[in-house]
Amino acid sequence: MARYAAIDVGTNTVLLLVAERTPSGFRPVAERGVITRLGKGVDASRQLAADAMARTLEVVGRFADEARSLGAVGLAITATSAARDADNGAEFLAAARARTGVDVEVLSGDEEAQLSYRAVSDDFGPEAGERELVAIDIGGGSTEFIFGRGRSVRFHSSINIGSVRLTERCIRSDPPSPEDFARLHAELAPALARIPAPEAGALVVGVAGTLTTLYAVANAIAPYDAARVHGGWLSREALAQTRERLAAVPLAERRGLPGLQPERADVIIAGAVLLEHALDHLRVNGTRVSDHGLRWGLLAGRFGGTAP
Numbered sequence: 001m002a003r004y005a006a007i008d009v010g011t012n013t014v015l016l017l018v019a020e021r022t023p024s025g026f027r028p029v030a031e032r033g034v035i036t037r038l039g040k041g042v043d044a045s046r047q048l049a050a051d052a053m054a055r056t057l058e059v060v061g062r063f064a065d066e067a068r069s070l071g072a073v074g075l076a077i078t079a080t081s082a083a084r085d086a087d088n089g090a091e092f093l094a095a096a097r098a099r100t101g102v103d104v105e106v107l108s109g110d111e112e113a114q115l116s117y118r119a120v121s122d123d124f125g126p127e128a129g130e131r132e133l134v135a136i137d138i139g140g141g142s143t144e145f146i147f148g149r150g151r152s153v154r155f156h157s158s159i160n161i162g163s164v165r166l167t168e169r170c171i172r173s174d175p176p177s178p179e180d181f182a183r184l185h186a187e188l189a190p191a192l193a194r195i196p197a198p199e200a201g202a203l204v205v206g207v208a209g210t211l212t213t214l215y216a217v218a219n220a221i222a223p224y225d226a227a228r229v230h231g232g233w234l235s236r237e238a239l240a241q242t243r244e245r246l247a248a249v250p251l252a253e254r255r256g257l258p259g260l261q262p263e264r265a266d267v268i269i270a271g272a273v274l275l276e277h278a279l280d281h282l283r284v285n286g287t288r289v290s291d292h293g294l295r296w297g298l299l300a301g302r303f304g305g306t307a308p
Contacts, residue, residue: 003020030066034059038056042082048092083104120290136275139163142158
């Protein structure tokens with residue numbers, strides 16, 4: 001069966017998915033993820049740092065080589081918030097094209113939202129049934145909210161706030177101080193004000209590394225196991241308890257917590273506060289957790305088929 005690959009170059013993480021297209025949908029062959037922090041400092045400087053580009057290009061090139069070695073006949077590569085916000089984003093795109101032979105597609109916030117929702121609707125649409133389905137995709141540089149039924153989207157919005165951007169703007173102490181949390185709350189309240197309330201009984205699904213990490217920490221899943229994380233339920237209460245645990249210890253100690261990638265330890269608190277605000281704004285008491293993010297929607301959208 002034909003194999004295809006998708007590489008998602010995010011503000012914080014680069015993700016690879018290689019999958020076979022089967023009669024029932026795509027079946028994963030290989031999934032990889034490396035935190036390269038492409039968007040480090042972009043919020044303040046509007047520039048991709050040379051070292052961040054070098055780290056990210058090395059991983060993207062290695063992932064493209066692996067995809068081809070596994071027999072992928074099609075490869076799609078996208079970049080999101082950091083690449084679209086940086087004034088020197090074209091430099092990164094040209095270097096990635098030279099290294100991989102593939103044009104990297106810079107997604108708008110709306111396109112990012114649509115692809116994330118595609119992955120969520122493929123996996124959780126049957127559970128939602130006639131209820132509204134709400135996807136929350138928390139990235140390093142932006143967060144997408146998408147409301148719909150089945151494949152039909154009725155509202156989507158991308159806010160220019162994510163775990164990396166919030167950390168750089170608001171957190172100045174280790175561990176975060178009350179003043180840091182006050183700055184986080186001040187950033188988030190107006191940013192979420194334009195997101196509408198979902199219909200009563202809506203099923204909320206959280207996507208991407210912040211969500212999967214918080215669930216893994218809450219349930220001490222170490223080493224990370226996608227099969228145990230995907231489809232899990234993260235209650236609002238468990239989220240608050242997890243955020244309190246993370247914020248109670250300094251970064252060096254936080255890096256050793258079961259379920260938390262050491263490279264994500266500096267931005268996970270801001271991501272947790274963002275998710276708390278989002279759930280409160282949506283007036284729900286928790287969220288399903290999806291390990292199948294944008295890369296799954298990208299694969300389905302570019303090469304056809306659905307997730308299994």
